[in-house]
Amino acid sequence: MEMTDHQGAGGPGGGGRRAGGGGASRRLLRRAAGALLGLAALAAATAGPAGAAGRAGTAPELVALRAVAPSVVQEIRYASRENFVGEPVDGYRAPLCLLTAPAARALARAQRSLLRQGYTLKVYDCYRPQRAVDHFVRWAADLGDQRTKAVYYPRVDKSSLFRQGYLAERSGHSRGSTVDATLVRRAAGGRGGDGAPEACHARRDGTAADGSVDMGTAYDCFDPLSATDAPGVTPRQRAERRRLRGALEGVGFANLPQEWWHFTYREEPYPDTYFDVPVSPEALRARRTG
Numbered sequence: 389m390e391m392t393d394h395q396g397a398g399g400p401g402g403g404g405r406r407a408g409g410g411g412a413s414r415r416l417l418r419r420a421a422g423a424l425l426g427l428a429a430l431a432a433a434t435a436g437p438a439g440a441a442g443r444a445g446t447a448p449e450l451v452a453l454r455a456v457a458p459s460v461v462q463e464i465r466y467a468s469r470e471n472f473v474g475e476p477v478d479g480y481r482a483p484l485c486l487l488t489a490p491a492a493r494a495l496a497r498a499q500r501s502l503l504r505q506g507y508t509l510k511v512y513d514c515y516r517p518q519r520a521v522d523h524f525v526r527w528a529a530d531l532g533d534q535r536t537k538a539v540y541y542p543r544v545d546k547s548s549l550f551r552q553g554y555l556a557e558r559s560g561h562s563r564g565s566t567v568d569a570t571l572v573r574r575a576a577g578g579r580g581g582d583g584a585p586e587a588c589h590a591r592r593d594g595t596a597a598d599g600s601v602d603m604g605t606a607y608d609c610f611d612p613l614s615a616t617d618a619p620g621v622t623p624r625q626r627a628e629r630r631r632l633r634g635a636l637e638g639v640g641f642a643n644l645p646q647e648w649w650h651f652t653y654r655e656e657p658y659p660d661t662y663f664d665v666p667v668s669p670e671a672l673r674a675r676r677t678g
């Protein structure tokens with residue numbers, strides 16, 4: 389093939405060798421340029437900050453919140469059965485809070501200010517792989533499965549959870565800089581209550597069933613009362629929501645108005661990339677090795 393090209397380009401005669409040699413150089417240059425373009429396209433598809441949509445296997449640069457802010461309480465619900473799906477969610481291989489470094493450092497700053505006020509942050513979810521979101525989509529489409537309705541969405545139709553913004557087919561969590569969080573009073577310690585399931589919008593006496601502060605609804609309560617500025621909450625619950633929002637907005641997070649617990653770091657390093665690497669210790673190494 390190379391020979392045929394060379395002969396065709398140089399043709400017969402004395403000048404053929406020189407002309408053919410120049411053609412080969414140009415072809416080599418064209419191939420090198422093509423290879424570079426291919427590499428650039430691959431880099432764009434897998435890059436974080438500049439980012440196109442994420443692809444399976446592409447790894448973001450994540451850190452373990454435990455290493456950056458060890459005093460933040462973690463209860464990663466989607467790694468357990470204790471969530472609105474009623475079973476461990478796809479892609480959660482370990483109950484870990486993984487985040488981009490800027491988001492984790494910002495949480496550490498919020499935690500320092502909350503500790504001074506006698507509170508600690510508690511996180512329920514951090515980086516969430518796309519396959520987990522896909523699990524939510526499948527769960528929501530199965531209208532025959534209403535097992536968790538009485539606790540998690542007693543007053544909202546399952547068929548409208550995405551439409552009403554309680555769930556998203558493309559979640560900020562998959563970009564690595566979004567967190568679901570609440571507060572725990574430092575004196576309160578671990579879990580309170582008897583753990584008995586009750587409707588998530590039910591009134592409590594200052595402490596939620598999982599030991600966190602009473603925010604007026606439980607975490608992942610898909611209900612109008614979960615809207616951060618919902619008028620139906622008590623003055624005390626409103627004050628606690630404001631304390632949480634104030635602490636997180638003060639370090640650069642923005643709240644989702646439908647959910648008092650959901651915050652995205654504004655200066656997120658991967659604003660357009662939705663990752664699918666499972667939540668596990670390996671996710672911390674994936675970027676370096678793969």
Ligand SMILES: C[C@@H](N)C(=O)N[C@H](C)C(=O)O
Nearest residue numbers: 553554555556559560561
């Ligand atoms: C499911 C809930 N914890 C949540 O994070 N909802 C928002 C809308 C999301 O999925 O991004």
Ligand SMILES: [Zn+2]
Nearest residue numbers: 567568650651
């Ligand atoms: Zn969330």
